[in-house]
Amino acid sequence: KQEVTQIPAALSVPEGENLVLNCSFTDSAIYNLQWFRQDPGKGLTSLLLIQSSQREQTSGRLNASLDKSSGRSTLYIAASQPGDSATYLCAVIPLNAGGTSYGKLTFGQGTILTVHP
Amino acid sequence: DGGITQSPKYLFRKEGQNVTLSCEQNLNHDAMYWYRQDPGQGLRLIYYSQIVNDFQKGDIAEGYSVSREKKESFPLTVTSAQKNPTAFYLCASSMGQLETQYFGPGTRLLVL
Numbered sequence: 001k002q003e004v005t006q007i008p009a010a011l012s013v014p015e016g017e018n019l020v021l022n023c024s025f026t027d028s029a030i031y032n033l034q035w036f037r038q039d040p041g042k043g044l045t046s047l048l049l050i051q052s053s054q055r056e057q058t059s060g061r062l063n064a065s066l067d068k069s070s071g072r073s074t075l076y077i078a079a080s081q082p083g084d085s086a087t088y089l090c091a092v093i094p095l096n097a098g099g100t101s102y103g104k105l106t107f108g109q110g111t112i113l114t115v116h117p
Numbered sequence: 118d119g120g121i122t123q124s125p126k127y128l129f130r131k132e133g134q135n136v137t138l139s140c141e142q143n144l145n146h147d148a149m150y151w152y153r154q155d156p157g158q159g160l161r162l163i164y165y166s167q168i169v170n171d172f173q174k175g176d177i178a179e180g181y182s183v184s185r186e187k188k189e190s191f192p193l194t195v196t197s198a199q200k201n202p203t204a205f206y207l208c209a210s211s212m213g214q215l216e217t218q219y220f221g222p223g224t225r226l227l228v229l
Binding site for chain 1 (some may be wrong): 159218220
């Protein structure tokens, strides 16, 4: 059974720092991996989606990498700002034994990020 | 404005009562999903639907039911059989089952 783990569970940094959030998954048979942001009491906003054949994706100050063989992904946030404070979740779509997939995201528990001025 | 709406924002359930959470999307997406989020935990899949008039159980379907009579709508009913319904419920949709999922703002269900 696919399990997704995010480390650290919480992170507090001063404004302007570059930071890395980690995500690991137990089964390398995935279709893709997504990073989401969640503000308190709100829904999720998709940040980046990496297909299994890709190594990284970039959007503005965000860069996500994927190493499928080692079961790891990192989300790099450059020049952090107080507005980046939120919970960051990673999720994978696993492939089933037949090599197909059904779009069922498996989520990690999230990293709570606080960027203080 | 295109997007996903969920209502109500807060819902209170009495013991033994069934309640229905609404999810509507105008993104013309085929696939829709319901997730449950408990404090300090990631999201867990309750039900999903890849197309109208078809839906599948997720990882924690017991005590829940859904319907998909229209492409735009995917309501979730929390039945009295769900003994621990207090949670944050999130609806999502995607163009195809393997595409980016877009989420609604959520409904918080509380038990009186």
